Amino acid sequence: MQPGDNKQIKSVEKSFRILECIVREGRGGVNELAQELDYSLSTVHAHLSTLQELDYLVRIDREYAISNRFLHFAxxxxxxxxxxxxxxxxxxxxxxxxxxxxxxxxxxxxxxxxxxxxxxxxxxxxxxxxxxxxxxxxxxxxxxxxxxxxxxxxxxxxxxxxxxxxxxxxxxxxxxxxxxxxxxxxxxxxxxxxxxxxxxxxxxxxxxxxxxxxxxxxxxxxxxxxxxxxxxxxxxxxxxxxxxxxxxxxxxxxx
Missing domain, CATH: 3.30.450.40 (GAF domain)
Structure with missing residues (x-):
């Protein structure tokens, strides 16, 4: 493994933990997700913003929800x-x-x-x-x-x-x-x-x-x-x- 590989893997893992938590709860805000997963607010916000920018999340009433783009993968x-x-x-x-x-x-x-x-x-x-x-x-x-x-x-x-x-x-x-x-x-x-x-x-x-x-x-x-x-x-x-x-x-x- 090259230096930084582990950090990249951990970053991907955090994105999916956040997605799984949103699915489990139906939707979620930055504060709720950070508390549930024991991640920092800045970490959760960065992952949510990236996932939304890539169209994998949508914003509903200041919370994040899974987008229908995942239907393509399913x-x-x-x-x-x-x-x-x-x-x-x-x-x-x-x-x-x-x-x-x-x-x-x-x-x-x-x-x-x-x-x-x-x-x-x-x-x-x-x-x-x-x-x-x-x-x-x-x-x-x-x-x-x-x-x-x-x-x-x-x-x-x-x-x-x-x-x-x-x-x-x-x-x-x-x-x-x-x-x-x-x-x-x-x-x-x-x-x-x-x-x-x-x-x-x-x-x-x-x-x-x-x-x-x-x-x-x-x-x-x-x-x-x-x-x-x-x-x-x-x-x-x-x-x-x-x-x-x-x-x-x-x-x-x-x-």
Whole structure:
């Protein structure tokens, strides 16, 4: 590294910490952001002014908000996902057929990113946010992805991110998780039994490419009384989910 390289990297890091804070709070002023991030007022002001000048921020009532220029980056990132159009069509169809919330997740940097979702008539609200990283071990989509990664990659992810808990039902023991992963590999379906939100059940299945490589996963989620019976996901949801993932793979194999 050349002298000054570390300073440049830290500067970029501060810009993104400021952007993340604005997203988290909705918008922010110089004083509020400086206090939240423990940066000096002059540092925050310099970063905000630069980001606004580059059109990545807009001013609203003396506060800063994220500009829609980021849509260009999001769409570019999504364009890398194989078969995204047919995936989105199946996500929407599943939501209409089940009346529940349906989501599509991919893996990046060892965590899950939801990049598409659709609400059915009775879709239960939860904390699914497009683009926000999620731990793979605690959600149905994430477990479906882990089960279809090479074992070395799966272990690497778990070693790096650990197994933090979000509810009292989140799996935090590696042996328990590995045992469940084996079951998912055999059955082709993963479950989330209140591991991210109490009372919320989800079932997920992998989306595979034509050469059977993992692209991502689709999940259906809803309250326990609608999704499951005696702790098991109702057969209707499982059948529709498997049908959707198989349809995607067939469309990729025979476009």
């Amino acid at each position: 769409r570019h990132a999504q364009s890398r996902v194989e078969g995204l159009d047919v995936i989105k069509a199946n996500v929407r169809r599943l939501a209409d057929e089940t009346d529940e919330r349906v989501q599509f997740m991919i893996e990046e940097h060892g965590r899950g990113i939801y990049i598409d979702k659709a609400e059915g008539e009775y879709g239960a609200p939860n904390n699914t946010l497009l683009g926000k990283p999620r731990y793979l071990h605690m959600c149905a989509s994430g477990k479906a992805i882990l089960a279809n990664l090479p074992k070395e990659r799966m272990v690497e992810i778990i070693d790096y991110w650990g197994l933090p808990a979000q509810t009292e039902k989140t799996i935090t023991d590696e042996k328990v998780l590995f045992s469940e992963i084996e079951t998912i590999r055999e059955e082709g379906l993963a479950m989330n039994k209140g591991e991210t939100v109490n009372g919320l059940i989800a079932v997920g299945a992998p989306v595979l490419s034509a050469d059977e490589q993992i692209i991502g996963s689709i999940s259906i989620s809803g309250p326990a009384h609608r999704i499951s019976t005696n702790g098991k996901v109702k057969e209707m949801y499982c059948d529709k989910l498997i049908g959707a993932t198989e349809d995607i793979t067939l469309n990729l194999k025979y476009p």
